[in-house]
Amino acid sequence: MSQEIPYKIYLNENELPKAWYNVRGDMKEKPAPLLNPATLQPMTAEELGHVFCDELVAQELNNTDCYIPIPEEVRNFYKMYRPSPLVRAYCLEKQLDTPAKIYYKFEGNNTSGSHKLNSAIAQAYYAKKQGLIGVTTETGAGQWGTALSMACSYFDLDCKVFMVKVSYEQKPFRREVMRTYGASVTPSPSETTEIGRKILAEHPGTTGSLGCAISEAVEKATSTPGYRYVLGSVLNQVLLHQSVIGLETKAALDKYGIKPDMIIGCAGGGSNLGGLVSPFIGEMLRGEANYDIVAVEPASCPSLTRGKFAYDFCDTGRVCPLAKMYTLGSGFIPSANHAGGLRYHGMTPILSKLYDDGYMRATSVEQTKVFEAAQQFARVEGILPAPESSHAIRVAIDEALRCKETGEEKTIVFGLTGTGYFDMVAYQKFNDGEMSDFIPTDADLEASFKNLPKVD
Secondary structure, three states, rough: OOOOOEEEEOOOOOOOOOOOEOOOHHHOOOOOOOOOOOOOOOOOOHHOOOOOOHHHHHHHHHHOOEEEEHHHHHHHHHHOOOOOOEEEEEEHHHHOOOOOOOEEEEEOOOOOOOOOOOHHHHHHHHHHOOOOOOEEEEEEOOOHHHHHHHHHHHHEEEEEEEEEEEHHHHHHHHHHHEEEEEEEEEEOOOOOOOHHHHHHOOOOOOOOOOOHHHHHHHHHHHHHOOEEEEOOOOOHHHHHHHHHHHHHHHHHHHOOOOOOOOEEEOOOEEEEEHHHHHHHHHHOOOOOOOOEEEEEEEEEOOOHOEEEEEEEOOOOOOOOOOEEEEOOOOOOOOOOOOOHHHOEEEOOOHHHHHOOOOOOEEEEEEEEHHHHHHHHHHHHHHHOOOOOHHHHHHHHHHHHHHHHOOOOEEEEEEEOOOOOOOHHHHHHHHHHOOOOOOOOOHHHHHHHHHOOOOOO
């Protein structure tokens, strides 16, 4: 075992990024704009301002500035848990007997247990700065809701969370963390909103989806004075905030002269993957380097690998703007798999455009194989990973085993976006042999595609 590279590469707090990286500034062809669903015209700042905080709207529409300064108050909050470590997976490498070198960026070293706090604290800061009373949001596995409840508590803001019903039932302790930080948590779809009642009428007994919860959260925000809606993934502003992950990862690798061959991230709405890979894709866009960037999604919700690149609603209730993205259709309700944070029908427009332009590739994996990798990783690396993160672990292990067969000394980096200590129901199902895989049929997807909005 080489001792040249430490187990954990830490940056000091003075090396914490002072600005977020906006990959759109380096994209020659920009992502398509959000469209007003009524007029099919690009959304204006004024229109978006009815839903989102003013400064977040400015970030959402900023396609030119490569770097946007991180407010000092946000940066000081980051210092409580950032910079996060880049870890060399020596023990996993040894068990796999692979010549590959494996690194993971660990984002679970904060109370929320995931990378979501990076954007939650920024969005709460801008809401407080604007003088708002509170915010509404949705959450799948509960990591975003937990992070936002923490951030709102810090800034003394009210926080209303709509939690996907299946996760609300599967992850009661994640729900209770949110409530401990002062948030109200409602299972979605619910009877508390007009859209929720409509979805329940059309889909009795539904387990919900992120698209459903988004619809309810937006309705609640736009009908409650002094509130705005905040989102934990998909939007440009969220990928911007999450770029601290990739900026730190690149700085840590550069510190030891390491150039990764492959960078892997799980993919749901795209926040963690986009945050991890943006600075590296920036190098590719500028012609400075080349990387094999891999998005890993659940086979039960395969937006990149089986979706269509088209304008679609961001939510099931069809009240949000239209985004051009890889989508399964806003009416697609994924199966109740245990990676709740990846149960979204579309992929962020930024990554969708980059994927369509060939700057990254995608693969999908079944749930049981994901948990096999999670268990294998936990037993040798000492961290119980979140089901979402374990999608990236699965592909990293598979690639390391391929290197064992070929003798290739590849350097692999993946994002370990969070811990799985609130996901014990899922681990119990796996350990008891009760976990199954569900893959939608082509007919299932075609039925959903038929309802895509008609946009010229």
